[in-house]
Structures are given as structure tokens and as C-alpha cells.
Amino acid sequence: MTDLGAHVVILGAGHAGGTAAALLRQYGHTGKITLVGEEPIPPYQRPPLSKAWLKGEADADALALKPLEFYADNGIDFLAGVRGVKLARSPKELTLSDGRVLNYDILILATGARALKLPVPGADLSGLLELRTAADAEALKAAVGPGKRLAVVGGGYIGLEVAASGRALGAEVVVIEREPRLLARVACEALSTFFRTYHEKNGVTFELGASVTGFVGENGQVTGVTLADGRTVPCDAAVIGVGATPNDEIAADAGLDTARGVVVNLEARTSDPAIFAIGDVAHRPMPIYDRMFRMESVPNALEQAKQAACAITGRPAPAGEVPWQWSDQYDLKLQIAGYAFDVDEVLLRGDPASGKFAVFHLKGDQIQSVEAINSPPEFMMGKQLIGNRKPVSKAKLADPTVSMKEVVA
Template sequence: MSDLNARVVIIGAGHAGGTLAALLRQYGHTGPITMVGDEPIAPYQRPPLSKAWLKGEADADSLALKPLEFYAGANIDFRPSVKAVKLERSARRVHLSDGSELGYDFLVIATGARAIALPIPGADLQGVLSLRTAADAEALKAQVGPGKKLAVVGGGYIGLEVAASGRALGAEVVVLEREARLLARVACETLSTFFRDVHEQHGVTFELGASVTGFEGANGHITGVSLADGRIVPCDAAVVGVGVIPNDELAVDSGLETARGVVVDLEARTADPHVFAIGDVAHRPMPIYGRMFRMESVPNALEQAKQAACAITGRPAPAGEVPWQWSDQYDLKLQIAGYAFDVDEIVVRGDPKSGKFAVFHLKGDQLQSVEAINAPPEFMMGRQLIGNRKALDKAKLADPTVSMKEVTA
């Protein structure tokens, strides 16, 4: 089903929604395109928010996916500061928060995800922040600097990136993590230990196994973080980075299937042939691993935007991609390919103390995932090996003197 004159409505103006709107025009779609976004600015890159934006090296203009005038020039009706509040699938109509309604032939849900807010006392104090939007980043930037104390709740990638930026701005930084190690849910112990060592060398302190029970304040502003053991960690601001929740309420309320995200196929299409979902809000197939999963990454947003654009315009489906993501902290670049599903062995290639190494996650003799620190060849070849499912020689893989091109069995 395709129609280059069809009415397309995109709910969400993030990386996924903005990319889809541009791709539809690039792929020859001539019908009306309306893109609805709840932020006041045009689609922009979000990963630099925890790094370049905080350090004053980027702003809304430099991070914009396209200049604002692009949308008008491409005849894309961009509606900022508006939300979709109700979806009537039988009538193919969506109701917006400004009281208007939009009819559609194809609707794309690209509403992303929101930061989890801790349901604890003091969570509404000024200075208790999250980091998902440009407005969040601007609020945090105003709170950190020399002489300031920043508490980061959550030792995941976002938390560590914020910690690195906080130190670069001269703030004292403490990371409070509930688990016994950093990155417990997303990385192996080798990587956890490495990043802890690096951050400690840069002056970050850590409280591991620390359960946050509340935020203390004075005159409406945060002054400290309360821990379960009775201690209070003083701070001028706190960033809560303990995960996200997909913004799938529109789909849930309209009866679409969800599973911690909107369930879609490899065309990014839901069970309703007129409704798609892309980006952080989508629960999608992962053919390499034989499972469904919700991914939170820019590469996934771009891949699903291509899938939906091809399906809507009648183009052949794009080739499947191996998922990947990255994290920049200080002068380190971490590149991750794949996911460590069903892993039974880990192989470390190189010496972590050198600041250049890779961790390979294997299922039998096949590669499931690679985490590469300042090691582009290992990342690039690893990503290729995940995709082609070739058997690996583990001894060669562990030997950094052997070329990555020679590690297949």
C-alpha cells in the first residue's frame, strides 16, 4: 500500500520524525506532510545535549537537523509546541492539544521517550533535573560551574556523560548508583571498572550501592540528596538519569499493541496498516537475535525512518542494519555494535590500561556485541561480523597483533 499523494501526519519532531519528513520528500512523496512537535524548536540532535551543549560548544541552531526554513521550503507543515492528545483510528483522525484535528492516510508515531521521574520526596524542588531536551540542557548548564556541587543519580551512560561535562565546567561531581557497579544493566564489568577509574582520575566521586530516598531543599531549591543509610549528599543541583519510559500513551489509548513501546514490524508498521511507529517509542523486530526489542539510539531512529519512508512511498525496503550506538566522555570514544543477548563468553582484546581496547561478547563462536574504546577497527569489523554471523577464532580475536580481518575461524 503506497500513495505518493497520501496525507502523512508525523507525531513527534525528534530525530526520527524530522528525518522521516525529509526522507519522504527525498523519496518523491508529493502529498501533504504535517509534523507535530511538543518542543518550541525544530528537530535537533540530542546526543550532544549532555556534552557539547552543556559546555557551551553547541546551541539549537548548530544542532538542528535542518534549518527551520527547510520545512517551509519542502512544503512540510511543522507545528511546534503542540501535542497529540487523541487518536481515532477508525476515522483516521488525530486530535491536537491546541484544539485542532488532522486527518491522515498514514500516521507515524515518533513521540520518543521521557526520563523516569523518581517518586520520592523533594522531586519537585528546583534544581532537580533530567536531561532529555534542549530546555533540560539549558537549565542544567545554568546550574553547573566552578564551585558548584552536582549530584548525578544513576551511573548509566547519560549519567557518566553529564559527570564528565560537569567536571569540564569546573563543578564538583558525585555519582550515586543503586547497583554495586556502574553501567550494571548495559555493560560488562570490564567496562564498568574502566570508566570508574577514568572518572575518578578526573575528580568524580562515586557512591555505589546507594539508594536515593529523597531530595532535601531550602527555599524551594535542592540542597542535598538523601540516601537510605541516613546520609545526605550536599549539592546545588541533581540530574536524575535512571532510564526512560516510551511515550506510547497515544497508541495504548487507541488500542494498538504495545510492549513497553509500540509494537511494529520491519517496515515500522503497526498492526493497523495506516499507522507506523519509529524511534525510541517503537518495539521492533531484531532479526539478528530472533527477538523483539525497543532501542534507544540515533542509528535506530534513522533506520526506522528509512523503513517507514520506503513503505509509505512504495520503495523497496532498506537492507537491515546491525544496531550501534556511542558515548563520548573526556577524550574517550566508546562505540558499541550489537547487543549482548544470550552471551556465554567475553573476550577482551587489548589492555584497558592503555585506553584503547575492545570487549567482545560471544554466543558460542558467533559475535553478539562489541564495546570498543578508542578502537575503530574493532568496532567496524565487529559490526560486520555481527551481521554476517561468521564463526570466530577466539584465540586470534584476543590477540591484538592479529588483524581483525583474520579473526574468522
């Protein structure tokens, strides 16, 4: 029987951790809840950091998951500005960076991921930025503006969102990508070409197939990015967006199973029954694709927060969800459902020149993933088809004059 009076400690106050704390109370947990966050502010939405925050359209209060008083009002002890440094599974103790030791009955690891660093000369210069936190976004906002030159290292979704926001703020923007095309690891070539063309129309320039070998500066401040071909790209600031790695060290040191993240089951439970892991740090099952995978997305954080909260409070497990994510750039909304695992055919629906189209990734006659630009029906119906694994007519799917409802039927 689940102990609704157990002390639950949540390490990590991002979207996953903050949601888990709120859901535990919503689901009837009466025991003590301690939420530990490394940042000085309560849990907030992170996707707008590269968009609304940079453009001055949102601040910490607007993006907060819950008002600060929510935590005290609901008996959630929120500890800000501290991190976990050591986990002792017996006798269930978590040591914090300020020396405090928390005893827990149940522990939820929601430690997220951190930006990868470039191990090159000049990587310690001022003006080299990343975008994971509100403080990062504030530093970037102060660094860009009319007349400023911004270099973005990494042509993934975050890099492109930063580029779009930088242009909106009047900065000159150059995106430097090691691969020969944008989004090479996460999107098909049609989508890469579309985004490159759209960004170029908005004044962004690109250096593709370009490896960064270092950074140069004056008086400790970055002034340029050096490339493998010997050129230097001048800049006043540079954003490094070359991926992230999970913050799973505290779990690994405590002997929990890890594999590019903390290994969990469909309850978000780790190899220790008293410990859960959720969000960006979790290496989780994906039943649709019959594999394990680590996902970095808000929908995944919310789903796993539900899984853990249900398991802890004894509620039935939530229904499995199709993974999805989104990216906003200029007036474009990209919505992605599923992952392009084991794909043997890529099908284009609509005309990219219209700014409204979708790319479907299929395995046989089943949809594995859909990437939809300004096309909500294709996204929503595609997501449904990924979840129910129904075969589709490729001829109907490729014909934009056939409604997605007919495709599903």
C-alpha cells in the same frame, strides 16, 4: 499501490520524526506532510546535549537536523509547541493539545520516550533536572560551573556523560548509583571498572550500591540527596538519569498493540496498517537475535525512519542494520555494536590500562556484541561480524597483534 499523494502526519519532531519527513520528500512523496513537535524548535541532534551543548560548544542552530526554512521550502507543515492528546483510528483523526484536529491518511508515531521520575519525597524541588531536551540542557548548563556541586543520580551512559561535562565546566560531581557497579544493566564489569577509574582520575566521586530515598532543600531549592543509609549528599543541583519509558499512551488508548513500546514489524508498521511507529517509542523486530526489543539510539531512529518512508513511498525495504550506539566522555569514545543477548563468553582484546581496548561478547563462536574504547577497527569489524554471523577464531580475536582484518578473514 502506494498513494504518493496521501496526507502523512508525523507526531513527534525528534531525530526519527524529522528524518522521516525529509526522507518522504527525498523518496518522492508528493502529498501533504504535517510534522508535529512538542518543542518550540525544529528537529535537532540530541546526543550532543550532554556534551557539546553543556560545554557551550553548540547551540540549537548548530544541532538542527535541517534549517527551519527547509520545512517550508519542501512543503512540510511544521507545527511547533503542540502534542497529540487523542488518536481516533476511525475516522483517522489526531487531536492536538491546542484543540486542533488533524485528519490523516497515514500516521507516523515518533513520540520518543521520557525520563523516569523518582517517586520520593522532595522530588518537586527546583534544581532537580533531567536531560532529554534542549531546554533541559540549557537549565543544566546554567546550574553547573566552578564551585557548584552536582549530584548525578544514575550511573548509566547519560549520567557519566553529564558527569564528564560537569567536570569540564568546573563543578564538583558525585554519581549516585543503586547497583554495586556502574553501567550494571548495559555493560560488562571490565568496562564498568575502566570508566569508574577514568572518572575518578578526573575528579568524579561515586556512591555505589546507594539507594536514593529523597531530596532535601531550602526555600524550594534542592540542597541534598538523601540515601537509604541515612546520609545526605550535598548538592546545588541534581540530574536524574535512571532510565526512560516510551511515550506510547496515545497508541495504547487507541487500541494499537503495545509491549513496552508500540509493536511494529520490519516496515515499522503497527497493528493498524495506516499507522507506523519509529524511534524510541517502537518495540521492533531484531532479526539478528530472533527477538523483539525497544532501542533508544540515533542509528535506530534513522533506520526506522527509512523503513517507514520506504514502505509509504513503495520503495524496496532498506537492508537490515546491526544496531549500534556510542558515548563520548572526556577523550574517550566508546562505540558499541549489537547487544549482549544469550552470551556464554566475554573476551577482552587489548589492555584497559592503555585506554584502547575492546570487549567482545560471544555466543559459541559468534559475536553478539562489541564494546570498543578508542578502537575503531574492533568496532567496525566487530559490527560486520555481528551482521554476517560468521564464526570467529577466539584465539585470533583475543590477540591484539592479529589485525581485525585477519580475524574477519
